[in-house]
Amino acid sequence: MLIEIKALQQELPALRDINTKDLCELLASLGFPVDAVDSSNGTTVLEVDVTANRGDVLSHRGLARDLAAKLETKLAELPVNTLAEGAPLLPIRLESEACPLYATAILDLGKAQGTPTDVQAFLGHMGSNAKNLPPVDASNEILHRVGHPTHAFDADTIKGALIVRWARAGEKVVTLDGVERTLTTQDLVIADEAGAIAMAGVMGGDSTKVTTATKRVLLESAFFDARTVRATAHRHNLHTDASYRFGRGADPAMAKVARDLLVQRLEAWAGGRLVGAWTAGTVPSSRKPVVFDSSVINRVAGESISVTEASAQLERLGCAVDGQHVVPPTWRHDLGIPDDLAEEVLRLRGYDRIPSALPPLEGSPEPLSTGYLQRRHLASRLAHLGFCQTMTYGFVDQQEKQEFDPDGSDPALRTLRNPLGEEYSLMRGTLLRDLRDAAALNLDRGAHDVRLFEIAPVFVPNPKNAEEPIREIWTLGVVWAGETGGEDPLTPVRNIAAPEGKSHLIGVLKTLGISDDFLRAFQRWEMTGVVGGTRNHIGWQFEVPLEAIPATVERVIPAYSAFSRFPTVERDFSLLVDLDQSYRSLAEAMTAAIQGAAGEAFQDLRCVDVFRHKSLPDGRQAWLLRVKFQHPARTLTSEEVDVWMAAGLGAAKSLGAELRG
Amino acid sequence: MEPSLLPVEILEAQQDFPMALAACKDLDGLLRLKGAYIGREGSHAARLMELLKAAPKEQKRELGAAINALKNQWEETIKARQVELENAKKRAAALGNTWDPDLPAPMPAQGSLHPLNRLIDRLVDVFRPLGYHVEEGPEAETEAHNFDGLNIPVDHPARGSADTFYFEKHPGLLLRTHTSPVQVRTLLRLAPHIKEKGGIRFLAPGRVYRKDEIDPTHSPMFHQVEGMLVGHGVGMHHLKGTLAYAMKALFGPGADIRFRPSYFPFVEPGCEVDVRCPLCGGSGCRVCKQSGWVELLGAGLVHPNVLEYAGIDPGEWSGFAFGMGVERIAMMVSQTPDLRFFFENDQRFLKTMGGLD
Structure with a gap:
């Protein structure tokens, strides 16, 4: 989220005494790290990282509110004149509980239309272009300043009543971006009597949009259910400033305020004349109280925090505290359990004040699993025998079946539905394919003695077992290619691809404890690769499930066995x-x-x-x-x-x- | 002595002697020279003896002395040279049995452990003294373990096929996107025995998958090490103490940590943990972007919903969990400029970065 420091200071004047670096530290300490600072446009703009649970800070005022609680100071007064509401000028029907509240107003626009240049600059810093259409620019500005998305319709294009309802299956609407969207019954729309005219909380419609010719506007400042908006944005891959904020939870109490701010701006910037303002629905009932449990706070904090201090912290955040219960403010949707309250108290106190202690050892530690130990010992032994451990992605292409046919089963059973590409579409059934490619790469790059191994699971379809339709079998794969020796005057060079080269690999496998039976049963010793455009025998390979290798026993001294002292x-x-x-x-x-x-x-x-x-x-x-x-x-x-x-x-x-x- | 007493050829032989001697580079040559000058038959000395025999009586004494002097001179010189050559031969023979120890030595080939495995094993070693063992789970996971059991909402974007790999023929089966499902599995398995065990603590290292294109900082497969502890009265101070210990064990006694608030659905409170930049020690460098701190891992207290999902009473039990990206730490510590080097498997990289333990 982009934050202009100047605009932030307007919301929280105390920030004028804090330099940018300290402000960044302060924001990070509250859980809003600053990813970038841009001072290139004559003003300083921060890119602030906000976690998914904090829809309430997605505006200058929202962020300032959290900072004010931390700094124990007050926000600037919001310059708003509360409008007197009158009778509805147009019927508004709220047919879904996903929209409990719809504040609106109708204004006639005057001749002098123009967005002030400082607002145009501000919108520029927010990364959006001012349209020089006051209804649009003002709505945008209010979104960035106070966080509540609003919308302006051209009132003369609306036919009859305004209805907030679920879309009909297959119903269509052309959104402001000119794209025709086909809706589902889970999409909430604003409709008039002729059909859908906007996707609620996501984007307005093209047919009712405000243009330079617009004479009369109908304003919308509503509250939409977060989950509904998220789902629609996701379903249509249409992520907007509005859907981002409604999707993370807007403040229903801000709906009327944002409308009033919008009216004020249109009066000032566009010669607007209010025809009437009214509201359909009500602010949803206040948030569910959370049990105020100081034992949870003290446990989480690791020290005793007085009820007075904890209450004060929570009240600074806008909570109502009555000793036993805490009612979160309308803008906080993330406070639902005592642990959430503990986090808020700690956050305002500062995480750096959390003490540090090792937890007591409850119960006795368990030994390391034999599987883990076996892999670790095996890797260490192979490394000491001159082999380099590799790490490959685990995805292969569908050619694997033709070349290796690991267990003869249908590779479709281990195919991904949404791979990165065909060459990564299959979860491997053998390690040899990746090892061969790694060996070829090393040979191509001029390596002489290429010894590689990998220890990783291979994927084996297990169609008869619904609980575990794919079995993962920890497997060791080993390859040896190139030539060995020739690195010193005493060790002659030997070609590994030569027939006797296989002995080198077999010797290694035997020292690992792999049985003769296993070695004899193995069929695919020859590693073939593409060298110089043709398929060649380039070395030796072997693959074995780890369960076929005797696991290293814990390092305990074995029983004594007698040895002869007579000559050999x-x-x-x-x-x-x-x-x-x-x-x-x-x-x-x-x-x-x-x-x-x-x-x-x-x-x-x-x-x-x-x-x-x-x-x-x-x-x-x-x-x-x-x-x-x-x-x-x-x-x-x-x-x-x-x-x-x-x-x-x-x-x-x-x-x-x-x-x- | 009258020079005229000796024949011309002897005088010439005498004159040539030093050069002929110098020309003898080995014992064989010297023996031939010895034969030519002082051998029993046909040598210059033998000829002189014949000369002496035939000489008039009055000359014999003087001639004899001259001949003797000459013979002695030849004999001694040859002998001295012989000793010299014999010594040289002995020396050469002795040198033939020596070997310059600086010549390259035959060595068993050096292999290497993969740097990522090495780092994972190191982390296991770091947490072992605190009583952590290793738990593992499958890479092909169920949505239930990967998302539901971790308090991740049904409409969370991470569940989408843009972020997570799913299997074609098995609805609900995916490639795990983090090691956290091992938490769920382990809690579910141990929940019935938690009282007798007196708590749970483990590390879960492993491969995880996310749908990222392969580039210098992204990989569709990477590694995480997850840690979890469940006990009585576990708070943020325990998390801090544990991670402070672990980071000092990993990076050295100067490795301070700091907590920042953050959010993950399966913990409450959540935090990001920074460690004082291990490269500059906190004075500011390129790696820590001059801040003195680098982001290391995410952590928090186990969300009560996660405990409840596994059948553990959050009223009695509490815990913490942390998860770190192995590649992230490896790249930070090693300053490897490109993540792909870890999966390319060039032996030159593997041997430099991996080594042996």
């Missing part, structure tokens, strides 16, 4: 095997054979070197297998180890391997 024996086999020999089956067969022979002395068997060379027989490669033995209770003899190794070799031979000479 290491023996190597160099085996010639076929190029398509499965390592897993060979290792399993040999392990079974050696373990069968050596029992608890067997420790480990692993391949430590692969040798492929043209000097080897065609179709064969050499694997160097290292076996470790250690007995829990004694030192091993060379002879017994020979026997065990022979058992292992036997198993290898049965699979077509032979000892390399």
Whole structure:
């Protein structure tokens, strides 16, 4: 909301002694922070941020009223001559409770029509152009000064009685902006006997608008229900200065005052001559009293505030306080419960005076959930293994189904109705799509070793469960692309996209505790991306629901298990095997054979070197297998180890391997 | 000695000796030189001995002395050079086993946690000593949890499809617009046990969605950390004490906070909380727009309607809640100029900003 300091000072003369910076601080302390100060037009205009519950401060006088309460001073008298009302000159029928009050007047306009230049300048500072049509400009000025929206009709265009009623379904009205609006039965309209002529509290109609030719005006200064006006403004996407103020709650007691101000201005600016003023309906009954509960005030404040002080604060805001109850003023629609009163007392005292204390610990704290801890530990381990954690939006395009088809279900079940665009229309069913794109981006930008992971939920349709139609499954996605090593003289460079590169990723996944079964079942290891315009294999990828990863247990020392103090024996086999020999089956067969022979002395068997060379027989490669033995209770003899190794070799031979000479 | 006593070629050899010696850069060369000058056979020294044998008797003494002098000179010089070369070889061999420790070392690759996750985890750590645990809820939420349970009016603009993402096939299911529905879920779940538990306190971090276009300061997905405490006699002073503690733990002992009145439907009273600018310490800078304060979070005392919705008696119980934007704090603290960097996932950004914990 725009506030001209000069106009604010006219409402609250005490502000003349306060500089702009202090005024901004003061406003912020009341809950109205100043977003911008503009002194470019010879006057200072503030852009004040007003929260949605405070329709009462959406004007210079409204804001000044709150400041006056804070500064314990008085507003300037409103320069208004209260009009004597007479008999209605035209029937006005209020057919809806959304309009309980309609103050009006009819004036004949004289010849000398013109809006004073200082008012034109003021309207300019409020961001609206003066039309130099006094009925329009005066209505606008009053809106910004006292906050009550009014309207002037060309009285000669109104046919018969004036009715405030719900619109008929499909009824049409052309509003002042020239747009034809089709109304619903929830829109409140001002109508004459021929049909709707204005959208109540939102915008006047084109057919009854005031022009330079207008000779006689009918003024409207009514009170419209906030919710009705908000809904209509929203429904027609028609947000006006009037709908903004009625929508946040106007002051019904201001209706007659605003009309009188309007009449005064038209008399002064347009040679207006009052034909008659009258009011249909009544000011709605005063606001519901709120229980005055000083225990709530004291609890909220964190200290004891005397009833006298609290009452005084509330009275300064216009409340009527009788000891047990508080009746809010007609302009405050936001005071409904004792907590609201507590807030007002604190606001005027200043939030900076609230004391500071830690609340006592009631009950015992709960442990951190295993889910949260698991994600945190997993992320930390992967980061230490050289992977960077990514964060992606979670929306993907409909291509995901073709490329990944995460769970085979219908993607329509996780499609958004109102996405930012087609490329963001689907809630993802896999993390691999976003990780692949992130990997490609890094490769394009010249990264060598691209290791990324993300831990986030993926969305899985769950159509049979009405309570939870979409399940969110926390998932880990990992990708590795580019090349690794080559960063120092001792680590050779290795291409990750090469067949052996997959071992790097599998090694990492195994250290995370992901089971062999899971790794074996996974189908989509190859990460393909678009590089240089064609689809290429650019690395390796893996995805797993977190529930398939053993959760890290709380860091408690595990039970002791005995370890052998006797020497370890290491023996190597160099085996010639076929190029398509499965390592897993060979290792399993040999392990079974050696373990069968050596029992608890067997420790480990692993391949430590692969040798492929043209000097080897065609179709064969050499694997160097290292076996470790250690007995829990004694030192091993060379002879017994020979026997065990022979058992292992036997198993290898049965699979077509032979000892390399 | 009469120079004429020695043959011309010996005299020449003697003359060439220093240069020939200097030309020997290694032990092999030196051994060849040694053979040529003082070897048993065919060397200059051997020739001189033959000369001596054949010399007339009266010359033998003088010639012998001359030959000996020459031989000794060659021998000693060669020996000295040999020691020199042998030492050089040993030194080189020893150097071959050294390694300049300043050469780049093989290091395990450095990954990184995402800066936003890191900040969230840090906040959890900050609130842990105060007894807060972590509560989470789904991102696909119901209107009831996201709006109704939070005292947000039915006609509030935030409910519109211009602000909130809705699912096509599930009426009433939306992407949560804040972490506050976790309040509702947690209160509903714990309400029956609140007496035995003696209150409720938790943090709810998570991803939230709003229909904002992607630009340097907006993102359709971002993160919030929500905090809530319900107990007996909870007031604004408790909120202030808690946040003052937390901000000092996060930004250091100089981190003062201030409260300003504000409004959120699910709290009463509501407030905005500013923290003394962590970058300039309050003296005024670009980040705090010279005010010395930066807006950090929204908070307030839990609205009685929110407690009632969950079945908790607001006559007995009261509480506070606060919610902060993780990206907002991250951008403020790190001075990252563009929000999109957090979601672009360039490893250079991630490694600089994230690091390891």
